Amino acid sequence: MRGDFYIGAYWGPRKETALECARRAELFFHMLARYDPTFTQWYRRGRGAPRELPGHPVRQVVEEWEQLFLRGMNRTDATRKVMEDLGFRADVWNAKTSERTRIELHCGEYSPFGPGNTCLFHPPHEGPTRERILSAPVLAGVLTSIATAWDPDFAMASSSEMVDLIQKRKREVRVGWLTYLSRRLGTVPPLPAPVRIEPVGTLGWLLILSPEPMTASNPEHVAFTARIRELLDRAGLIERPEPGPVRE
Structure with a gap:
């Protein structure tokens, strides 16, 4: 299937802590792993990642996700002051190449003026993995995982x-x-x-x-x-x- 295909989940202001978001993330990725073998290991950006890997491996535990969300808090440009009402962000992926799946998370935002809470799922741009993911059964599983964990x-x-x-x-x-x-x-x-x-x-x-x-x-x-x-x-x-x- 050609085109810029994606899954987008959206919900309004919901005040949650980094820990509460982390619990949702742990459930989400645990459920997601059932639907494709490429969904079992995810990586994040950061200095010092092994060159042979796509980034720093993310352990699928609450503590790891909580720290990831805390690092992704929104801050002002000038003073770097934390804007708590804009929540937390995290961005992870599962491969180096064009066959990687990328997931962007934005949760815990409770400002009525912010962009909103989202879970965005971007499948690979090409290759057999893309064709496998872009099937009704797998996409239904991904959407069910998102709905159950994030309640959009x-x-x-x-x-x-x-x-x-x-x-x-x-x-x-x-x-x-x-x-x-x-x-x-x-x-x-x-x-x-x-x-x-x-x-x-x-x-x-x-x-x-x-x-x-x-x-x-x-x-x-x-x-x-x-x-x-x-x-x-x-x-x-x-x-x-x-x-x-x-x-x-």
């Missing part, structure tokens, strides 16, 4: 090209080949075949529009994705409310 308002697997064609408003729930919707948004209406609707615990629903990849280069795929977006919009699930009170 919504998440989707799509290409940037498809998002540009489908999204109508700057601030709205994005619909992709696979889409996760939290129960906080409302109730998912009946949707036409071949859409599959699967519960993710008690948190929300996973919508799989097709067992085959949905691409922006196929007019039928674009039209069907737009139709699903319209049905969800009619059900009140697309428009995102402005950030409200901080979620503890």
